Amino acid sequence: MNILVKISLLLTAFLVLSPASASTAAMPLAKLDIANDKESIQRGFEVYYNNCRFCHQLKYIKYQYLPDIGFDKAKVDALRGSQLINASLQSTMSEAAANEVFGAIPPDLSLMAKARKQGPRYIYTLLTAYYEKSDGGYDNKLMPGIKMPDPFGYSVANENSKVAIEAEAKDVVAFLNWAADPHADERKSLGIYVITYLIILSFLLYVIMKRVWRRLPPPVSEQL
Amino acid sequence: MKKITQWIDRRFPMTAFVKKELSEYPTPRNLSAWWNFGSLSGVVLVIQIITGIFLAMHYKPDAMQAFASVEHIMRDVNYGWLIRFMHSTGASAFFALIFIHMARTLYYGSYRAPRELMWWSGQVLLLMLMATAFMGYLLPWGQMSYWGAQVITSLFGAAPFIGEEIVIWLRGDFTVGDATLNRFFALHYLFPFLIVGLVMIHLVALHMVRSSNPSGINLADKDNIPFHPYFTVKDLFGLSVFLLIYAFFVFYSPNLFIEPDNYIPANPLQTPAHIVPEWYFLPFYAILRAVPDLVGGVIAMGVSVMIFAAMPYLDRSKIPGGARYRPIYRVLFYLFVVNVLVLGYVGAKPPEGWLVPLGQVATVIYFSIFVFLPYISKKEEIWLRAKGLPSVVEELICAEEEEKGKRSQRKNRGKE
Numbered sequence: 001m002n003i004l005v006k007i008s009l010l011l012t013a014f015l016v017l018s019p020a021s022a023s024t025a026a027m028p029l030a031k032l033d034i035a036n037d038k039e040s041i042q043r044g045f046e047v048y049y050n051n052c053r054f055c056h057q058l059k060y061i062k063y064q065y066l067p068d069i070g071f072d073k074a075k076v077d078a079l080r081g082s083q084l085i086n087a088s089l090q091s092t093m094s095e096a097a098a099n100e101v102f103g104a105i106p107p108d109l110s111l112m113a114k115a116r117k118q119g120p121r122y123i124y125t126l127l128t129a130y131y132e133k134s135d136g137g138y139d140n141k142l143m144p145g146i147k148m149p150d151p152f153g154y155s156v157a158n159e160n161s162k163v164a165i166e167a168e169a170k171d172v173v174a175f176l177n178w179a180a181d182p183h184a185d186e187r188k189s190l191g192i193y194v195i196t197y198l199i200i201l202s203f204l205l206y207v208i209m210k211r212v213w214r215r216l217p218p219p220v221s222e223q224l
Numbered sequence: 225m226k227k228i229t230q231w232i233d234r235r236f237p238m239t240a241f242v243k244k245e246l247s248e249y250p251t252p253r254n255l256s257a258w259w260n261f262g263s264l265s266g267v268v269l270v271i272q273i274i275t276g277i278f279l280a281m282h283y284k285p286d287a288m289q290a291f292a293s294v295e296h297i298m299r300d301v302n303y304g305w306l307i308r309f310m311h312s313t314g315a316s317a318f319f320a321l322i323f324i325h326m327a328r329t330l331y332y333g334s335y336r337a338p339r340e341l342m343w344w345s346g347q348v349l350l351l352m353l354m355a356t357a358f359m360g361y362l363l364p365w366g367q368m369s370y371w372g373a374q375v376i377t378s379l380f381g382a383a384p385f386i387g388e389e390i391v392i393w394l395r396g397d398f399t400v401g402d403a404t405l406n407r408f409f410a411l412h413y414l415f416p417f418l419i420v421g422l423v424m425i426h427l428v429a430l431h432m433v434r435s436s437n438p439s440g441i442n443l444a445d446k447d448n449i450p451f452h453p454y455f456t457v458k459d460l461f462g463l464s465v466f467l468l469i470y471a472f473f474v475f476y477s478p479n480l481f482i483e484p485d486n487y488i489p490a491n492p493l494q495t496p497a498h499i500v501p502e503w504y505f506l507p508f509y510a511i512l513r514a515v516p517d518l519v520g521g522v523i524a525m526g527v528s529v530m531i532f533a534a535m536p537y538l539d540r541s542k543i544p545g546g547a548r549y550r551p552i553y554r555v556l557f558y559l560f561v562v563n564v565l566v567l568g569y570v571g572a573k574p575p576e577g578w579l580v581p582l583g584q585v586a587t588v589i590y591f592s593i594f595v596f597l598p599y600i601s602k603k604e605e606i607w608l609r610a611k612g613l614p615s616v617v618e619e620l621i622c623a624e625e626e627e628k629g630k631r632s633q634r635k636n637r638g639k640e
Contacts (some may be wrong), residue, residue, distance in 0.1 A: 029471040060295045111293070114479060115487035180487075183298070185303045189477025190306075198468040205461040212457050219253060221439075221616075 027141045029121040035174040038070040044175025047168050051151055055098050058089035060110035061179050068182060104147040113180035120173045126170040130155040244432055249446035251455050252437035260462035261325040268318045268461055273416050275311040283408035287402040287541045290487040309478035311470035315357050316481045317470050319504035322350060331557050333546030334436035340536045347533045349419060356415040359408040361502060366486030371499045373400045384523040399492060440545025440618055498574050506571030507564045513575050514587040531594050538594055541601040542621050543608060549617055552604045556593055563589045
C-alpha cells in the first residue's frame with residue numbers, strides 16, 4: 001500500500017507538471033467559458049459565414065454536417081446553393097489571391113480549436129487582442145505582427161461595441177470548437193454509459209474475487 | 225460435447241494443455257496487484273491490433289491524403305472517432321503498463337536467475353514496442369509526426385562512415401516523405417504480429433520458470449495455487465479497473481496525449497518552434513539532449529534503453545525478494561523512478577536555462593545507478609548478512625551457495 005501511495009503521488013506530480021510546458025504566447029490567454037449550446041454554435045456559424053469565410057476555409061466541415069448544429073434542410077440547401085451536400089466549406093478568396101494581398105495563406109479553421117494549446121481560449125484571445133497603434137495602424141498583443149486584419153474592428157471600437165464584438169468572438173469560438181470535434185457531445189454522452197457499466201462490472205468482479213479467494217485454505221509458508 | 229473433446233484429445237493435447245498451462249497452472253498465492261500488469265499489457269496489445277486493423281481499412285498512407293483520411297475517420301466513419309481515440313490512447317496506455325511492469329520487475333528483482341530470458345525477451349519487446357509506436361506516430365502526418373520522424377531518423381546519421389546512407393535508406397528519400405510514410409505504415413502493420421510472436425516466447429519462458437513473487441522466495445508447493453479460478457478472477461478485476469481508467473481518457477480526455485501541433489498538416493517547409501516526442505520517449509530524449517555531442521547523445525540514449533538487459537549481472541546481491549529485504553536497493557529504486565520523472569520533465573521542455581544542467585545531472589544519476597549497482601549491491605549484501613537477515617532468507621542464501629558449490633565441484637571432477 002505504501003508503495004502504491006508513493007507511486008501515485010509521483011504520477012500525479014508528473015501529470016500536473018507536464019502539461020505546464022512553456023507557452024511562448026506574448027500575453028496570457030483570456031478566461032473563457034466555452035459555449036456548447038446549439039444557439040451559440042449557430043450564431044458562431046453565421047459569424048464565420050459572413051466574415052471569416054472570405055479568407056478561411058473549413059476543409060473538413062461538409063454541408064451535410066450542418067443539420068447537427070440544428071439547421072434544417074431548407075437552410076442548408078440555401079447555404080450550399082449549387083454545391084453538393086458533401087462539399088466542404090470553401091473560402092471565397094483563393095489561397096493565391098490571399099497570399100498576394102496579405103502575404104500569408106490564411107490557415108484552414110476546421111481544426112484550429114485543437115491545433116493550438118488551449119485552442120478555444122487562444123482563438124478568443126487572438127480576436128480580442130487587437131489594439132490601435134499610436135501611428136493609427138493596428139497590431140495584436142497575442143501575435144505581434146499578425147497578417148490578419150482586425151476582423152471585427154476591435155482595435156477602433158468603443159467600449160459598447162467592444163462588448164458586442166466579444167460576444168461575437170465567443171460565438172465563433174463555440175462554432176470552431178464544434179467544428180474541430182463534431183462528435184465531442186456524442187463521445188461524452190456515450191462515455192457516461194461506458195464508465196457506469198465499468199464501475200458496476202468492477203464492483204461485481206471485486207465481490208466475486210473476494211468470494212473466490214475466501215475458499216483458499218491459510219498459507220503454509222510462515223513468511224506470508 | 226465430451227465425444228468431440230475426446231476425439232480432439234486423441235489427436236491434439238488440448239485438455240492436457242489447458243489443464244497444465246491454464247486452469248491448474250501453479251501460481252504463487254501471494255502475488256500482489258503489481259503482478260497484473262503483464263496480462264493487462266497483453267489485452268492492450270489485442271486492443272491495439274483490433275482497432276489498428278479497423279483504422280487501416282479507412283486510412284490512406286499517402287503524403288497527400290494521410291492527414292485528410294484521419295479526419296475522414298474522425299468525422300465520417302461510423303464510430304471512427306472512437307476507434308481512433310482508442311488506438312491513440314491505447315498507445316499511451318501500453319507504455320504506461322509496460323513501464324509499471326518493468327518497475328515491478330526491478331523492484332522485486334524478478335530479472336534474476338532463473339528469469340534472465342524473460343527479462344531479455346521483455347527487453348526486445350520494449351524495443352519493438354518503441355519502434356512500432358514511433359512508426360505509428362508518423363501516420364497521422366501532422367506537424368509533430370513529420371518533424372519527430374525527421375529528427376529521430378536523422379539520429380542514425382551519427383553512425384560512422386555510412387551514417388548518411390543509413391538515413392536515406394531508412395527514409396527511402398532524402399527527407400521524410402511519401403516513401404517514408406508508406407514504409408512506416410507497412411512496418412507499423414507488421415510489427416504488432418512479430419510482437420505477438422515474441423509475447424508467446426515470453427509466456428513459454430514464464431511457464432518454464434513460473435512467476436516470481438513478492439517474497440522472492442520459492443514458496444512451499446502448497447502455497448502455489450491453481451491459476452483458475454483465483455488468478456482468472458483477479459486478472460479480470462484488474463482488467464476492469466484498467467478499462468475504467470482507459471475509458472475515462474478515451475471519452476473525456478482523448479487529446480491529452482496528442483500534441484496540438486499534430487492537428488496541423490505536415491509542412492516540410494516550416495519547423496515547429498519546439499519538437500517534442502510522445503511522453504513515453506521523453507526521458508530518453510532528455511538523455512539524448514543532455515550530451516552536447518550528437519554521436520555521444522545517440523550512444524547514451526541507446527545505452528539508456530538497453531542497459532536494463534544487464535541487470536541480472538549488475539545486481540550481485542544474493543538476497544532474494546528484490547527491494548523487500550534490501551533498504552539500500554529500495555532507496556536506489558525510488559531514486560531511479562524520481563530521476564526518470566525528472567528526465568521526462570526536462571525532455572518535455574525546450575533546453576533552456578537551468579533545465580540544461582538539470583538534465584545533465586539527471587543523466588549522470590541515471591547511469592551512475594547502474595554503474596555503481598554491482599559494488600553497492602555486494603556491499604549491501606555483506607552488511608545485511610552481518611546485521612542478520614530473517615532466518616528463511618538466510619537459509620535460502622546458504623542453500624543456494626551450497627548448490628553452487630556442489631555444481632562447481634561436479635564440474636571440476638568432470639575435468640579431472
